[in-house]
Amino acid sequence: MDNWGLLSKLLQLMPLSSHGGGHKRSLNDSHHINEIPNKRACLEAARPPSSTHEQNGAAELRELDLFPRENIPLREAPPVANLLKEGRTDLQLSSTGSEQSMEEENEMDGEKISWFEEAQRKIAEQNKELVALRGFMHDINGRGSPPLSGEDDDDLMPKGMHDINGSGTPIVPPPPPPTINGCSRDVVAREEDANVEEVRVAFRDRSEASLIPDGWRWRKYGQKGKPPRSYYRCTITSTCLVRKQVQRCAQDKSILITTYIEWNHDHPLPPAAMPTASIISEAASMFLSGSIPISGGLIIINSTSPMMPRCRPIMTTISFSARCPTVTLDLTEYPDPPPQFHAPAQPQSAVPPLFSRLVYYEQQPHTERGAMAPSCSEGPHNLDDVARIVTDLILDNPKFKIELIAVIKSIFSEAQQGDA
DNA sequence: CGTCTTTGACCAGCGC
DNA sequence: GCGCTGGTCAAAGACG
Numbered sequence A: 001m002d003n004w005g006l007l008s009k010l011l012q013l014m015p016l017s018s019h020g021g022g023h024k025r026s027l028n029d030s031h032h033i034n035e036i037p038n039k040r041a042c043l044e045a046a047r048p049p050s051s052t053h054e055q056n057g058a059a060e061l062r063e064l065d066l067f068p069r070e071n072i073p074l075r076e077a078p079p080v081a082n083l084l085k086e087g088r089t090d091l092q093l094s095s096t097g098s099e100q101s102m103e104e105e106n107e108m109d110g111e112k113i114s115w116f117e118e119a120q121r122k123i124a125e126q127n128k129e130l131v132a133l134r135g136f137m138h139d140i141n142g143r144g145s146p147p148l149s150g151e152d153d154d155d156l157m158p159k160g161m162h163d164i165n166g167s168g169t170p171i172v173p174p175p176p177p178p179t180i181n182g183c184s185r186d187v188v189a190r191e192e193d194a195n196v197e198e199v200r201v202a203f204r205d206r207s208e209a210s211l212i213p214d215g216w217r218w219r220k221y222g223q224k225g226k227p228p229r230s231y232y233r234c235t236i237t238s239t240c241l242v243r244k245q246v247q248r249c250a251q252d253k254s255i256l257i258t259t260y261i262e263w264n265h266d267h268p269l270p271p272a273a274m275p276t277a278s279i280i281s282e283a284a285s286m287f288l289s290g291s292i293p294i295s296g297g298l299i300i301i302n303s304t305s306p307m308m309p310r311c312r313p314i315m316t317t318i319s320f321s322a323r324c325p326t327v328t329l330d331l332t333e334y335p336d337p338p339p340q341f342h343a344p345a346q347p348q349s350a351v352p353p354l355f356s357r358l359v360y361y362e363q364q365p366h367t368e369r370g371a372m373a374p375s376c377s378e379g380p381h382n383l384d385d386v387a388r389i390v391t392d393l394i395l396d397n398p399k400f401k402i403e404l405i406a407v408i409k410s411i412f413s414e415a416q417q418g419d420a
Numbered sequence B: 001c002g003t004c005t006t007t008g009a010c011c012a013g014c015g016c
Numbered sequence C: 001g002c003g004c005t006g007g008t009c010a011a012a013g014a015c016g
Helices: A003-013 A022-028 A039-044 A052-065 A079-085 A098-106 A115-141 A185-194 A271-288 A354-365 A383-396 A399-419
Strands: A200-206 A218-224 A229-232 A243-248 A255-260 A297-301 A314-318 A325-330
Touching: A200 A271, A271 A314, A271 A325
Parallel strands: A200 A325
Antiparallel strands: A200 A255, A218 A229, A229 A243, A243 A255, A297 A314, A314 A325
């Protein structure tokens, strides 16, 4: 069985009816500092469930109804489509520049077409389905992420899992996106589309310090509430309007929540602040452009920011404060990034690279996980063992599916680089 | 003395 | 209209 076969087998084993958990965890996460709003009807209509009642399935049924299986013929579709059928519109498996790569590869001799290229074709097919699904959802909701143009290959980039800099690329802060009055064009576009004047970007991370060093200079100008929420203003210039809020998580005092209310400084950014600024800008841009679904998702960020010193997967959650949506980047999920996420290439092995990452997942002291999955400390014996372990992990914790998607995506990216 | 933090007052928006 | 909440202001005090 080649790697694609393995992946197909793993994906087929995923319980299709498992719609909760995983990327929806954040929506019910009581750690969230912001509450569901009572205004912004356009966002309210699409907001995720928050009440216990909704957690018990009502909202999930509503979301399932958006993808009635009898209306979408995916029965014969390959496994990736099954994830889409679940509403996993945040699935992203393609890599930057894949379309160009595919065109080139089509001219090559047939014998040289690898499993990876086959996988890319399958992904392209599923992306087309994704376009149809998103359009379908848009028609039903009257909002949400704008439907993608099926004729525009650039728009076929799947949403939700997003490698901001491209996996494995040199860790260089991306240049700020094109701006309109200081806002990225995407931001402006989605603000206009969704009637959103502002989006906030928050970081959740464990820190004993009262402030996470981010390169800017801040001055405290207010404090409210219990637990206390501190308000800071950028003081690099007296006219800079950038502010942020800092508070401890009510449930876990070791978690510091930093919310950036503005990020359009009226002065040149200090070099130390540029990585963080780019992350904030990108995260906001991704949300406003629909790359991060309302339900949140997983993104992969390469960064030199003190907050995120290396490439790592980040669980994003979307909340809705009284004033605007907040994209929260949860940095508490991974105490240390797996080596694969900052080592671009893996030595060749008889075992697919997927497995070594599963081992990483397996070895993490994940406090949210329930019963222990079968131990694999001695390493895989065969691919059936791998499949069994993965199945157990998925059944044990639906969130593992999210992790798996990130791993698969990363593998594809690395494989593509290896071919280049 | 300048800078920064603390803290109560004040304001605006919203739901009831 | 009232109360609640989020956010900001500004006076007072602390600190180096």
